Amino acid sequence: MRSNWRSAVAVVASGLAVTVFVAPAAPAAAQAPSVGVHHLSGEQSVAARWTPEAMRAAIPLDRLLPRADTSALTQDVRRGVSQVVQPTNSLLNDLLPMVFPEGGGEWPGGGAVEATAGRVFFTYGGRQASCSGNAVTSGNKSVVMTAGHCVKLDGAWHTDWVFVPGYDNGSAPHGTWTARATFATPQWTATEDINYDVGAAVVNPLDGRSLTDVVGGQGIAFNQDRGQDMYAFGWPAADPYDGSTMIYCSGGTFDAIISDGIGMTCDMTGGSSGGPWFLDFDEGAGTGIQNSVNSYKINLITLWMFGPYFGADAQGVYNAAQAA
Template sequence: MNRAGKRLITLAGALALCLVSVPAVQAAPSGTYWTPERMRAAAPLDIRTADASALRVTIPTGEPASVAPMAFPHGGGPWTGGGAVVTTAGRVFFTYQGRNASCSGNAVTSGNKSTVITAGHCVKLDGAYHTNVAFVPAYNNGNAPYGTWNARRTLATPQWDATEDINYDIGAIVVGQLNGQSLTDVVGSQGIAFNQPRAVDAYAFGYPAAAPYDGTRLIYCGGRTFNAFLSNGLGMTCDMTGGASGGPWFRSFSEATGTGTLISVNSYKINIIPTWMFGPYFGTDAQNLHNQAQAA
């Protein structure tokens, strides 16, 4: 695990706020930078890990009793259902502190048809925005069947931009056109919603690349969301690992069509409960980020 993954999340850090956002504008990587070999070799960025003992809180075992589970909860496995999510979800590649790394992301409905939503730490970490950022929808073991879409702008919520506050671990990537076409005209998009109910049946997707996964396939989890313990976000039973960060959480997801409404992203785990995943609540700050990205 890298230094950032080991860093403890403190209550003070979790509650820190800022009022302005400073988006990053970056030069797009060359079209040949992300070769199949570099994509396969990219290290999964660790899902941020919270040390619950440092916060002196009691973590219950099992899913909270107040939350009714889905009829068929799924802790993590390959997605074989097909549908739109196969092309809207993908891997996010970037260079972080001199190494090539990866996360996950998803194309969403947007005015510019070019917006990908991911985790904040997948665009900025340890005070600096990543470079060579690109989105590869429908990634398949080094193959990019719908092309490699280079970022022309990366953004984060103002709270993540200022202090990397885990409550607002949300990022956006605005990609350039490829062969004269816009991203969602090629791969489709998923809807996105804000200020939604906190306890819903949801599906999470991503490309975890740390053991026992290898980053070659789209993985999913399904379950009832519950209130997170160390942040104001949401939790779900899910064993995805590093590289899944930024992958989408959908409510009202249809297994038949592979479509849903994005309400969160994979963000962090608690070190003593590896079977739970947590994501930020999409409130007004997430909505403002989406609006800012789709206008770029």
């Protein structure tokens, strides 16, 4: 039943590029698709354009998309955004929190996550928009993990992409880091498949220093067991939040309803997309192992947030980014 529902509401495509070798009796061979990559200028003038006023005015990405009615789950899932609209069945959302207590609130704990996590800004469709992201340990000390739709959407890569770790109401306490390249899974690059809504950016040095030398980096892991307790962070900027501060949720996770990802009770809204999910999170130290990102919500049950499972394709994005 679950697989039938998923196939009815989600666009699933393999994205495989098939290469045929011309030789007697040789079978067709499938070649794994490459990680998508988009190179940016990364000039410091891009950072200068992201003034405190511009950052405060940036619109959560979901608000720049056409609103879908509550029956259009396929549209919501295909886009892979944290699109939240008022459901017609409000009673359902009133009753469910009694069974699944709703999570979400300003992070009170401090620690490393207040520097590694941050807000992402970019230009999409000629408008200034926002998501969230997180700095992770990497070979080049310059990798930010985020959602695939926070680097590319509707067939176009975002431009003017910057990462502001520790963003605080227009303030950039650790600087504004320009991206020189952004990456997405092959499946997101080809068809924007929600199951693979994973992206990354490699940022330029700032004042001669690499990103994680300045803010530190969280660990990252792939192919981990499902159903574990996790913490999620982000900068939601749609009601009831305004994007000014970091919000978090925590609790048990479960298999997603309409994708192959994972879910969590969380009331974060648009703008939180791309924010990190952590395993083994230490509240005192503010450290954990990143294992997903905020990806999407569905209209009928807005108290749940969903993220992609970090498998081999997500690992491929990370590997390509840290080698760039």
